[in-house]
Amino acid sequence: MLNKPRLLTPGPTQLPERVRLAMAVDMIHHRKAPFKAILSEVQTHLKTLFGTNEAVLPLACSGSGAMTAAVTNLFAPGQKVLIIDGGKFAQRWIDIAKMRGLSITVLTVEWGNGVDPNEVKALLNSEPDFAGVLMQLSETSTGALHPVRQIAAITRKTNTLLVVDGISGVSISPCPMDEWGIDCLVTGSQKGLMLPPGLALIALSKRAWEKNATVPISDFYFNLASEKKNNLTNQTSFTTPVSMIVGLNESLKMFAEFGLKNVYQKQWALTQMTRTGVKALGFELFAKDNYAWGVTAIKMPVGMSATKLVAYMAENFNIVMATGQDEYKDTVIRLGHMGWVDWSDVLAGLHALAYSFVALGGYIGCKTYCEQALDAYHKALAEDYNIVL
Ligand SMILES: *Cc1c(COP(=O)(O)O)cnc(C)c1O
Secondary structure (H helix, E strand, O other): OOOOOEEOOOOOOOOOHHHHHHHOOOOOOOOOHHHHHHHHHHHHHHHHHHOOOOOEEEEOOOHHHHHHHHHHHHOOOOOEEEEEEOOHHHHHHHHHHHHOOOEEEEEEOOOOOOOOHHHHHHHHHHOOOOOEEEEEOEEOOOOEEOOHHHHHHHHOOOOOEEEEEOOOOOOOOOOOHHHHOOOEEEEEOOOOOOOOOOOEEEEEOHHHHHHHOOOOOOOOOOOHHHHHHHHOOOOOOOOOOHHHHHHHHHHHHHHHHHOHHHHHHHHHHHHHHHHHHHHHOOOEEOOOOOEOOOEEEEEOOOOOOHHHHHHHHHHHHOEEOEEOOHHHOOOEEEEEOOOOOOHHHHHHHHHHHHHHHHHOOOOOOOOOHHHHHHHHHHHHHHOOOOOOO
16 A cells, blocks of 8 residues: 555654654764764754753663663662652652662553643642652653643752652643653653654753762662763763764754744644544544543544554554553544654544544544644644743
8 A cells, every 4th residue: 555654653653754864874983072062063952952051961772771770770779759650650750769679669540641730739748758750741641741840840849859750741741840840850862852763862850860869779780870970971881872962963053943833733633633524523532631642542433442443553554653551442543743754644543543433333424624634733832821931
C-alpha cells in the first residue's frame, strides 16, 4: 500500500527531515573543539527548555536510565520516598526505588486520573521524613497529566525533593523547573524532542545537588556529580552518542525558531483536536479532566479488540498507534501526537481509526468528525491560552 508511514505512538515519534539530515553528516570526535561547541549550544537551549539555570546533563541511555540515575544519585538505601502511582510508568519508579533499597510509600491513583495534591499534602504532613516524592508529569500509559506545579508548591516548602519523570512531557507541555520548584527533571529523546531513542537528559535543582553530595554513589556509570563536572567544559564522562547530540542541537534550534510557547500551543491544539475527533466518533476518553498534551488514550467499546484495530490501521493505512498497557492492553488505544506531528497526521489518524473500526464490525454514526476536530484545532490555536514558560 502506497501510504506514507505515520508513527502516531507515544514514542518513538516521527523525525523531521532537518534532524535526520543533521544526524547523517560525518562523525566528529567527542573530545575535540567542534563537538564541544555543539554541546555548548545544546546546553544553552536545554536550560531554556527545562526552565533552569542548572546544567542539563545528557546521558547515553533511554529514559529509564535517567530515572535510575535520579534515584541512585539522590537517595541513599533505606531513605523513604513517596511514589505517586497512576500507571505503568509510575510502577517503574517503584521497581527502581526497590532495587536501590529505598523505603517506599505508594499513593495509588486510579488509572486515567491525575493525583489530588491535597492527598500528597496530607501524607507529607503526617510523615515529615520523606526524602523524596517521585512522580510522572504525563503518565503515558493512561494519557493523564499530573498536577506537578501544585505538588511542587507543596514539596518546595519542605525538605522533600520532587523528582519528576517528564519523559513524555518535556517539550510537550510546560514544566519550568526553577519557577515551579522541581528538584529533578528527566526526559528522553524519542518523545517530544523529535529524536531517535537512545539519549536521556537530567537536571537537578541546587538543593538536589546538595543532597547528591551526601549520598553514597554505588554506580560506576551513572555518576551525576562527575557528569556535571565534565559538563562545565562541554564534555561528558564517557563517549557520548555524538550523532544524537548533533540531532538534538538541530531539534532544539527548531524549537527556538518556532518559539517554545508556540510549540506548547501546537501541542495543546493537537490535543483538543484529537479529543474532539475521538469523542465525535463516539469513543470514550480514558483520561477525563487531567489529560496529557502528547498522547490521547481511547477506550474501546466492549467487543472491539484494541490489538486487532491497531494491527488493521498499520496494515491498511500505514498508521501506527499503540495499544493500552497491562490490563488495558486490548481495551485501550493510545494515539500519540507529540513531537514532529501536525494536524494532518492527526486527521489521518482519526480517519484510519474510524474506517478500521467500521471494517472490524463497529458502528460510527457521525460523518463530521473531521470538521469537528479541525474546528477544535483552529479554536485552540486562536485561544490566548495562558501557557506558562
Ligand atoms: C517512554 C516513557 C518512559 C520510558 O522511557 P524509555 O526511554 O523507554 O526508557 C518512562 N516514563 C514515561 C512517562 C514515558 O513516557
